[in-house]
Amino acid sequence: MSTQTAPPLLSGPELGERLRALAGVDAVRPAAAGDAIGGVSAQWVVEPHSDRDAASLLRFATEAGLSVIPRGGGSKLSWGNPPQRADLLLCTLGLHRIVEHTWADMTVTVEAGCTIAELQRALAKHRQRLAVDPLWPERATVGGILSTNDTGALRLSYGGLRDLVIGLTLVLPDGTIAKSGGKVVKNVAGYDLPKLATGALGTLGVITQAIFRVHPLPAGTQTLQLQPAGLPGMQRTILDLLNSDLPCAQMQACLTSGAAPALYLGLEGTAAGLAAQEKTIRERMQPMPLSFATAEVWRARQDLWTPPKEGVYAAVAKLSVLPSKLMEVAAALDRLAQARQAQWRAVLQGTGIGWLRVEAAEPASAVELFREMRTAIESGGGSLTIAPLPPRSVAAELVNGGATALSAENAIDFWGGAGDALPLMAAVKRQFDPQRTLNPGRFVGGI
Amino acid sequence: MTQQPSNLSATSAAAGVSPAVLAELRSIMGERGLLTAPVDLRTYECDGLTNFRVMPQAVVLAESAAQVQAVVRLCHRERIPFVARGAGTGLSGGALPVADGIVISLTRMNRILEVDLENARVVVEPGVINADVTSRIAAAGFFYAPDPSSQSVCTVGGNVAENSGGLHCLKYGFTTTHVVGLEVILPDGQLVHLGGSALDPPGYDLLGVFVGSEGTLGIATRITLRIVKRAQCVQTLLAAFNGTNDAGAAVSAIIAAGLYPAAMEMMDRLAIEASEAAVHANYPPCGGLLLVEMDGATAEVEANVEQVEALCRSHGAWEIRRAKTAAERTLIWKGRKAAFAAMGRISPDYIVQDGVIPRTRLPEIMDEIATLSDEAGLRVANVFHAGDGNLHPLVLYDARVPGQEAAAERLASRILELCIEKGGSITGEHGVGEEKKFMMSKMFAEPDLETMQRVRCAFDPLHLSNPTKIFPRPRLCGEKGGKYAPHPLETAGVAERF
Numbered sequence: 043m044s045t046q047t048a049p050p051l052l053s054g055p056e057l058g059e060r061l062r063a064l065a066g067v068d069a070v071r072p073a074a075a076g077d078a079i080g081g082v083s084a085q086w087v088v089e090p091h092s093d094r095d096a097a098s099l100l101r102f103a104t105e106a107g108l109s110v111i112p113r114g115g116g117s118k119l120s121w122g123n124p125p126q127r128a129d130l131l132l133c134t135l136g137l138h139r140i141v142e143h144t145w146a147d148m149t150v151t152v153e154a155g156c157t158i159a160e161l162q163r164a165l166a167k168h169r170q171r172l173a174v175d176p177l178w179p180e181r182a183t184v185g186g187i188l189s190t191n192d193t194g195a196l197r198l199s200y201g202g203l204r205d206l207v208i209g210l211t212l213v214l215p216d217g218t219i220a221k222s223g224g225k226v227v228k229n230v231a232g233y234d235l236p237k238l239a240t241g242a243l244g245t246l247g248v249i250t251q252a253i254f255r256v257h258p259l260p261a262g263t264q265t266l267q268l269q270p271a272g273l274p275g276m277q278r279t280i281l282d283l284l285n286s287d288l289p290c291a292q293m294q295a296c297l298t299s300g301a302a303p304a305l306y307l308g309l310e311g312t313a314a315g316l317a318a319q320e321k322t323i324r325e326r327m328q329p330m331p332l333s334f335a336t337a338e339v340w341r342a343r344q345d346l347w348t349p350p351k352e353g354v355y356a357a358v359a360k361l362s363v364l365p366s367k368l369m370e371v372a373a374a375l376d377r378l379a380q381a382r383q384a385q386w387r388a389v390l391q392g393t394g395i396g397w398l399r400v401e402a403a404e405p406a407s408a409v410e411l412f413r414e415m416r417t418a419i420e421s422g423g424g425s426l427t428i429a430p431l432p433p434r435s436v437a438a439e440l441v442n443g444g445a446t447a448l449s450a451e452n453a454i455d456f457w458g459g460a461g462d463a464l465p466l467m468a469a470v471k472r473q474f475d476p477q478r479t480l481n482p483g484r485f486v487g488g489i
Numbered sequence: 490m491t492q493q494p495s496n497l498s499a500t501s502a503a504a505g506v507s508p509a510v511l512a513e514l515r516s517i518m519g520e521r522g523l524l525t526a527p528v529d530l531r532t533y534e535c536d537g538l539t540n541f542r543v544m545p546q547a548v549v550l551a552e553s554a555a556q557v558q559a560v561v562r563l564c565h566r567e568r569i570p571f572v573a574r575g576a577g578t579g580l581s582g583g584a585l586p587v588a589d590g591i592v593i594s595l596t597r598m599n600r601i602l603e604v605d606l607e608n609a610r611v612v613v614e615p616g617v618i619n620a621d622v623t624s625r626i627a628a629a630g631f632f633y634a635p636d637p638s639s640q641s642v643c644t645v646g647g648n649v650a651e652n653s654g655g656l657h658c659l660k661y662g663f664t665t666t667h668v669v670g671l672e673v674i675l676p677d678g679q680l681v682h683l684g685g686s687a688l689d690p691p692g693y694d695l696l697g698v699f700v701g702s703e704g705t706l707g708i709a710t711r712i713t714l715r716i717v718k719r720a721q722c723v724q725t726l727l728a729a730f731n732g733t734n735d736a737g738a739a740v741s742a743i744i745a746a747g748l749y750p751a752a753m754e755m756m757d758r759l760a761i762e763a764s765e766a767a768v769h770a771n772y773p774p775c776g777g778l779l780l781v782e783m784d785g786a787t788a789e790v791e792a793n794v795e796q797v798e799a800l801c802r803s804h805g806a807w808e809i810r811r812a813k814t815a816a817e818r819t820l821i822w823k824g825r826k827a828a829f830a831a832m833g834r835i836s837p838d839y840i841v842q843d844g845v846i847p848r849t850r851l852p853e854i855m856d857e858i859a860t861l862s863d864e865a866g867l868r869v870a871n872v873f874h875a876g877d878g879n880l881h882p883l884v885l886y887d888a889r890v891p892g893q894e895a896a897a898e899r900l901a902s903r904i905l906e907l908c909i910e911k912g913g914s915i916t917g918e919h920g921v922g923e924e925k926k927f928m929m930s931k932m933f934a935e936p937d938l939e940t941m942q943r944v945r946c947a948f949d950p951l952h953l954s955n956p957t958k959i960f961p962r963p964r965l966c967g968e969k970g971g972k973y974a975p976h977p978l979e980t981a982g983v984a985e986r987f
């Protein structure tokens with residue numbers, strides 16, 4: 043950590059002037075009430091149009107002792123603990139170009155502020171896609187899904203973002219512009235910093251550009267719905283399918299308190315291939331009821347963030363366990379929720395990653411329930427992290443607002459335990475951001 | 490490569506390991522676990538890259554994480570550098586010892602600790618041989634996907650350190666895709682867990698950084714792997730073309746058609762000749778041989794293989810053979826896997842390179858390599874992972890002919906420069922190690938390398954763990970995170986940081 047004393051903290055109009063001089067007049071505006079993060083308001087919003095400008099802004103902020111909150115589409119800005127300080131919001135939407143889609147090499151270079159939907163539309167022109175299904179793709183940006191590591195059910199067959207990102211430009215708080223990885227899918231030259239920045243919630247540097255490997259769009263898709271009997275039946279079916287020689291692109295169990303669970307399988311392939319796969323699954327699953335479903339069911343995860351009814355408070359969390367423990371989690375959730383008279387819903391995926399929503403009349407019981415769930419899950423080697431409703435400023439667009447169970451009075455640590463490597467993580471943070479310019483206090487263990 | 494192996498010069502004033510420290514090592518390791526006699530140490534003086542050799546002060550043969558931890562603690566206390574070593578098959582000098590340091594061999598830690606088929610996880614010690622993982626789970630219909638050609642001898646710990654690839658990583662991904670958790674002894678002797686058995690544990694993905702860090706961030710002592718269920722149907726075919734350009738065009742067409750092979754490999758005439766001499770896979774004598782494997786659900790694979798065959802034919806394949814039995818498939822791959830070692834049949838010496846290019850640049854680089862080869866008067870055999878643009882040019886030479894070795898090294902370096910010029914990489918799977926560390930500054934700018942070294946400073950501020958590899962110059966970790974660092978774009982190429 044630096045021992046130098048920070049220069050006097052600039053603020054107000056004087057600060058605005060300095061920022062405009064660095065990044066241009068139209069790249070700076072005063073922060074509005076809607077720009078607050080976790081209840082902490084920022085002073086200025088800056089929107090650089092090049093990584094050079096981002097670098098000058100970051101270096102300036104670090105030298106002036108200002109804290110910076112990177113922001114993409116804002117859809118998951120409320121993820122992470124509230125920042126200890128927030129002076130500048132660094133918005134990446136000014137960096138939104140698709141730099142290069144070398145479709146024959148199946149890679150794409152894209153700036154951080156490009157939305158996922160826009161990227162997918164461009165890739166689809168060559169019948170390709172980035173094989174991820176993140177939340178709110180019309181709003182979510184490349185930088186945002188990378189920093190929050192948000193992918194969906196496709197992860198089962200295509201891996202997570204860590205497996206798809208092959209190159210990255212990261213601007214560090216001291217103004218260093220660092221590239222790592224590259225444009226080729228196979229590359230072991232140097233440390234894998236794209237993985238380090240993925241899921242780091244913008245606490246090490248600001249992602250300005252990413253290079254991904256992309257995949258062909260499937261010739262066709264088909265969604266099947268299975269109706270296993272009860273949680274034990276569901277668990278057995280999931281494991282049977284995971285451990286079979288039948289490739290499922292996606293797999294998710296949808297559970298709701300007091301209702302029969304359903305299991306959805308997403309298949310990909312040619313018409314002949316899909317028909318054959320469906321037939322095989324039907325035969326093997328006999329006599330379990332099997333029907334066709336629409337692709338709409340894959341929105342079930344996103345629907346967990348819909349606003350609760352009047353007088354009810356909702357909260358959502360992500361969990362990760364071994365696939366064989368998924369239904370144990372559901373059973374525990376059901377038990378704990380009943381004790382607290384809470385309702386719950388869950389979307390549990392074949393990778394062992396799942397999403398829970400609880401609803402209660404008292405905000406405290408929803409938060410308490412997550413605390414109990416976390417204890418249970420962590421003792422089995424898994425994790426539970428909170429995934430709040432989008433901030434009010436963007437909520438209207440995405441989910442029409444809603445009452446969140448989380449608040450300053452009802453706080454719960456966002457991340458839970460980070461294990462015995464936490465001191466090492468803190469050491470990495472010190473190397474990249476010794477002044478704690480970026481997202482101070484928002485990450486695990488107060489990083 | 491021609492560059493000075495810097496650790497040779499850097500360690501001419503080697504402090505060495507004192508008799509007191511040796512005694513302490515002996516008390517940790519026991520008589521059986523410590524080698525100090527020059528005749529014993531000689532086995533460890535190089536890895537698969539045999540033109541770099543350094544004698545270590547001692548070698549410890551670890552049998553447990555506790556021993557590794559005790560030895561590393563001692564090294565930390567005494568500031569003795571150490572180098573982890575698996576089977577020593579690395580091709581970039583990663584396991585090359587440091588003259589004033591010790592080697593920590595992990596081959597005795599070779600137990601498979603847990604097999605959890607339900608969750609497709611296997612936990613191993615680092616010295617487990619890659620192929621032994623698959624052998625252990627094959628009967629249950631699973632396999633461990635990363636399959637380097639050296640898989641019958643190399644260790645999982647070495648694979649983790651190099652992020653090794655294999656024939657099937659086109660579809661299944663590299664080692665990093667298949668490692669979910671690690672127990673690591675950090676360079677100060679602390680034991681930590683990176684990743685876990687479930688995905689996405691909270692915090693930085695230090696697991697992702699450790700894999701591929703070539704032994705510079707600590708020693709992996711326990712590794713949790715993800716295994717894969719065998720597909721319902723596997724089809725392997727070989728297609729003979731007149732040259733690598735035709736075969737390359739077929740590869741592009743297969744990709745463009747949205748087909749997604751599990752493996753797609755290519756060999757040129759010289760490589761085929763050598764491989765045939767060694768293992769008689771019965772390859773057709775041709776200018777460009779393409780090997781393609783498709784796997785998945787049966788109906789899907791059948792339809793796709795037809796399409797691959799049609800595309801090969803329309804791009805000039807004059808013979809196509811499909812493996813009809815598992816034995817035939819094994820034979821097809823055997824010829825490919827034996828390619829490196831087979832060079833010994835047609836040349837006394839050779840250099841293996843590992844460049845990567847965007848796949849579409851394949852035809853042009855093949856022409857350029859041919860020109861370079863003519864100019865240098867040296868033969869170059871080509872074997873490559875065509876699906877992902879990973880080239881293994883094999884530069885053939887005779888060390889007994891004065892000047893040939895140097896010419897071969899120049900040619901090999903030139904090929905890597907071509908890869909960089911085409912937007913590729915100097916290494917796709919063999920690692921930077923000792924061999925290519927000076928090429929790193931050609932591929933990355935100084936701020937890029939400096940940023941990577943921040944990670945090393947967090948893990949190993951004293952530079953004890955395989956200290957001389959990967960980076961052309963170590964970063965002093967006392968240096969400030971660069972509060973007043975000049976803007977990199979202003980300084981790029983102008984000022985040196987060190």
Ligand SMILES: Cc1cc2nc3c(=O)[nH]c(=O)nc-3n(C[C@H](O)[C@H](O)[C@H](O)COP(=O)(O)OP(=O)(O)OC[C@H]3O[C@@H](n4cnc5c(N)ncnc54)[C@H](O)[C@@H]3O)c2cc1C
Binds near residue numbers: 636707
């Ligand atoms: C004939 C032949 C064919 C090959 N084919 C391929 C191929 O197809 N694909 C491919 O990717 N590679 C290939 N290789 C290269 C080599 O086999 C791989 O790099 C392999 O992963 C090295 O494993 P090893 O056990 O021999 O490691 P070593 O050579 O002993 O060590 C390699 C590196 O790993 C470090 N290390 C070893 N164990 C640990 C540990 N437990 N913790 C931390 N660091 C450790 C060492 O310090 C060193 O830096 C081939 C090599 C040969 C000789």
